[in-house]
Amino acid sequence: MTEIRNQLFINGHWTEARSSLRSALFNPATGERITTVPSGGREDARAAVEAAYAAFPAWSQTAAEERSVCLRRIYDLIVANADRLAEIMTLEQGKPVKEAKGEVLWGADFFLWYSEEAKRIYGEVIPSSRTTQRILVQRQPIGVVAAITPWNFPSSMITRKLAPALAAGCTAVLKPAPETPLSAIALFDIFQQAGLPAGVVNLVTGNALEIGQEFLENEKVRKISFTGSTAVGKYLLEQSAKQVKKVSLELGGHAPFIVFPDADLDAAAEGLLYNKFQNNGQTCICANRVFVHASVQETFTAKFLEKVKQVTVGNGMNDVNVGPLIHERALAKVDNHVKDAVAKGAKVMAGGFRLMDGEYAQGCYYAPTVLTDVTADMDIFREETFGPVAPFIPFRTEDEVIRMANDTPYGLAAYFYTTDLATTMRVSDRLEYGMIGINESALGYVQAPFGGIKQSGMGREGGRHGVDDFLEYKYLNVNF
Ligand code: ADP
Numbered sequence: 001m002t003e004i005r006n007q008l009f010i011n012g013h014w015t016e017a018r019s020s021l022r023s024a025l026f027n028p029a030t031g032e033r034i035t036t037v038p039s040g041g042r043e044d045a046r047a048a049v050e051a052a053y054a055a056f057p058a059w060s061q062t063a064a065e066e067r068s069v070c071l072r073r074i075y076d077l078i079v080a081n082a083d084r085l086a087e088i089m090t091l092e093q094g095k096p097v098k099e100a101k102g103e104v105l106w107g108a109d110f111f112l113w114y115s116e117e118a119k120r121i122y123g124e125v126i127p128s129s130r131t132t133q134r135i136l137v138q139r140q141p142i143g144v145v146a147a148i149t150p151w152n153f154p155s156s157m158i159t160r161k162l163a164p165a166l167a168a169g170c171t172a173v174l175k176p177a178p179e180t181p182l183s184a185i186a187l188f189d190i191f192q193q194a195g196l197p198a199g200v201v202n203l204v205t206g207n208a209l210e211i212g213q214e215f216l217e218n219e220k221v222r223k224i225s226f227t228g229s230t231a232v233g234k235y236l237l238e239q240s241a242k243q244v245k246k247v248s249l250e251l252g253g254h255a256p257f258i259v260f261p262d263a264d265l266d267a268a269a270e271g272l273l274y275n276k277f278q279n280n281g282q283t284c285i286c287a288n289r290v291f292v293h294a295s296v297q298e299t300f301t302a303k304f305l306e307k308v309k310q311v312t313v314g315n316g317m318n319d320v321n322v323g324p325l326i327h328e329r330a331l332a333k334v335d336n337h338v339k340d341a342v343a344k345g346a347k348v349m350a351g352g353f354r355l356m357d358g359e360y361a362q363g364c365y366y367a368p369t370v371l372t373d374v375t376a377d378m379d380i381f382r383e384e385t386f387g388p389v390a391p392f393i394p395f396r397t398e399d400e401v402i403r404m405a406n407d408t409p410y411g412l413a414a415y416f417y418t419t420d421l422a423t424t425m426r427v428s429d430r431l432e433y434g435m436i437g438i439n440e441s442a443l444g445y446v447q448a449p450f451g452g453i454k455q456s457g458m459g460r461e462g463g464r465h466g467v468d469d470f471l472e473y474k475y476l477n478v479n480f
Pocket of ligand 1 (some may be wrong): 148149150151175176177178208209211213227228229230233234235448
């Protein structure tokens, strides 16, 4: 394994935290200490914001073509380093290295896509009220962006924010998750190699509260882009009101996965397997409630169980389907949800316990789990589990399943399988979600607007819509 750099990156330089403090990082697969990373704090965050602010005038004025070339270089470098980046990710996050490489390459695609979109940030000419007048609308970068990212997708959540921000002409400061700083550091190494001017992107690892506070209170930060828990997202939104900062939030989800009686059951079972066990169920868009029509429940459950039996769990450095959970807290939540459901009458069809023997002893491993007879009084029906548990709930009518599916404050992703066109259109209209997979259980496409409604967030990432969040309109009333 090549050496991992582990410092802050501020104004084009690698540096220690002002406090000189560092904190230890552990491998969730083995419990082993990997390395230490700087514990940056408020002053480091301030220095990073200053650097981004100083770099903004020049970067925002570069020709779009020039920014495009830079972004394209970053894409090429990520692709060239994909194997190394994937190993780093597996080491700190736990997902299987093949899956990690998939994430790295998908993350790189945001740089490819936005390297093109940088050239298409068009304005408007609006018909004026006089012949000696022109009404023009320009789109300008909002300014310094503070990006805060989670540990479940340590690389692509960064690229999904930074690629459109840079394409728009913004400069940025990133605070990655404390669990996965090395993937961020490795990306910043690439940004440096790609020749981004000093200060355009800055990285501060460390104390979330302090760094977050600086982002919120520093008037030079004009935009906060956050992916993480609903609780922290609400706090950032509330605090951002003081300076009317622009905020984008990608928060929690509680995705329904509906299998209608006319569905292709094999495709639905395959789709659910991928969706539920990708990243060990630690994704905000993974199925949290599987609604299966009573008439196909037995057949579908049998098909799904057959597939779950084949899922292998272990250290992601090996050839396995599923790695460990990120930490003990995550594991405890999964275990509590399962225990609560079982106590209230759910049946365990697969798994239902922590894996403890042999190589599992030191890590946070949980057996792929399927529960049936899940009901609305169970915690798992109401809360995001963020783990490898598929809770099955039977339904009889379309109205009933729509009511249950929408019965949550979240509105991120939903899925349904049917071969009937009328069902497809009706159910798409009625589901209160920002993204809907129909006979499809993957939603992360770089060209599509990823994001939720209700308490799942605001703003969109990806595609043409993703760049909008980093731009403001400026209307010029020109008279001559
Ligand atoms: P999780 O519980 O899944 O780790 P969080 O919302 O706590 O989700 O974390 C997502 C990101 O938000 C991480 O980078 C974390 O360090 C950061 N974070 C947590 N609390 C704050 C805060 N008060 N201010 C700014 N960032 C925060």
